[in-house]
Amino acid sequence: MNTIIPESKISLRNLNKSFGNKIILNNINLTIQKGESIAIIGESGTGKSVLLKCIIGLVQPDSGSLSIDGKEISMMTHKERTMLNSRFGVLFQGGALFDSLTIWENISFGLLQEKKLNKKNAKEKAIQIMSEVELDASVSNSYPSELSGGMQKRVALARAIATEPEILVFDEPTTGLDPITSNVINDLIIKSVRVLGATAISVSHDISSVKKIADSVAMLHEGRFVWQGSADKIEKSQNDYVTNFINGVSNNQSLPSSRP
Ligand SMILES: Nc1ncnc2c1ncn2[C@@H]1O[C@H](COP(=O)(O)OP(=O)(O)O)[C@@H](O)[C@H]1O
Ligand SMILES: [Mg+2]
CATH class of the missing domain: 3.40.50.300 (P-loop containing nucleotide triphosphate hydrolases)
Structure with missing residues (x-):
């Protein structure tokens, strides 16, 4: 066909x-x-x-x-x-967060790379997306290893949706x-x-x-x-x-x- x-x-x-x-x-x-x-x-x-x-x-x-x-x-x-x-917005198997980046840096990775936002705007946007996935802004400066498995998945989801992909x-x-x-x-x-x-x-x-x-x-x-x-x-x-x-x-x- x-x-x-x-x-x-x-x-x-x-x-x-x-x-x-x-x-x-x-x-x-x-x-x-x-x-x-x-x-x-x-x-x-x-x-x-x-x-x-x-x-x-x-x-x-x-x-x-x-x-x-x-x-x-x-x-x-x-x-x-x-x-x-x-x-594309991708949530990889296992989450695959960047261990050495903070939560907000993980979420705004695509925003900084692709959308060329400056750091301040990227952090603000990351914190806004954190609220969408019901993550408290207080963990924005934490590292992935400090979060539970469920919270890490929220971060991975936030990273996937951050650039508003199709x-x-x-x-x-x-x-x-x-x-x-x-x-x-x-x-x-x-x-x-x-x-x-x-x-x-x-x-x-x-x-x-x-x-x-x-x-x-x-x-x-x-x-x-x-x-x-x-x-x-x-x-x-x-x-x-x-x-x-x-x-x-x-x-x-x-x-x-x-x-x-
Ligand atoms: N880069 C790679 N090189 C060689 N084999 C691979 C590679 N990626 C996946 N495979 C093999 O392909 C098969 C399917 O893998 P995968 O797609 O990860 O399975 P799943 O359905 O569990 O997601 C597995 O046998 C895996 O070992
Ligand atoms: Mg698989």
């Missing part, structure tokens, strides 16, 4: 990525509409983070097409790619958090996506989080999408991979003949 869907924000066509002789992404196809919030689910090690890194430009696909707003990434100049990067990418935003803190982070994610009117791509293991934050879900297994559907239908999917994933059963053990 060569149909071009003009309103699609991100489009992956026959995307491939291997590391050595290990195939990670095997002819992936995915369309994400503008304003859509999609969750990518799948077992550990299936390539969810690699997929996100292809989209944000940290990993180079081997072949296939990846376009954003209808523009093919591989055809972009370095300058165009740099400009595109500033339209596309938000969340890699396991609630992994390692207790259910109450997870809920708070999910609510903040929903609020941030709504306020920015952003397109959001989240990776999550947690089905209750997926149902909360995403409109649609795509399940990755052995390099391919094995199910796609709306988030509120996930428990009625009648797809063995999805059912096993929800029940915490390894798809590799339970579906040995699933691959030719």
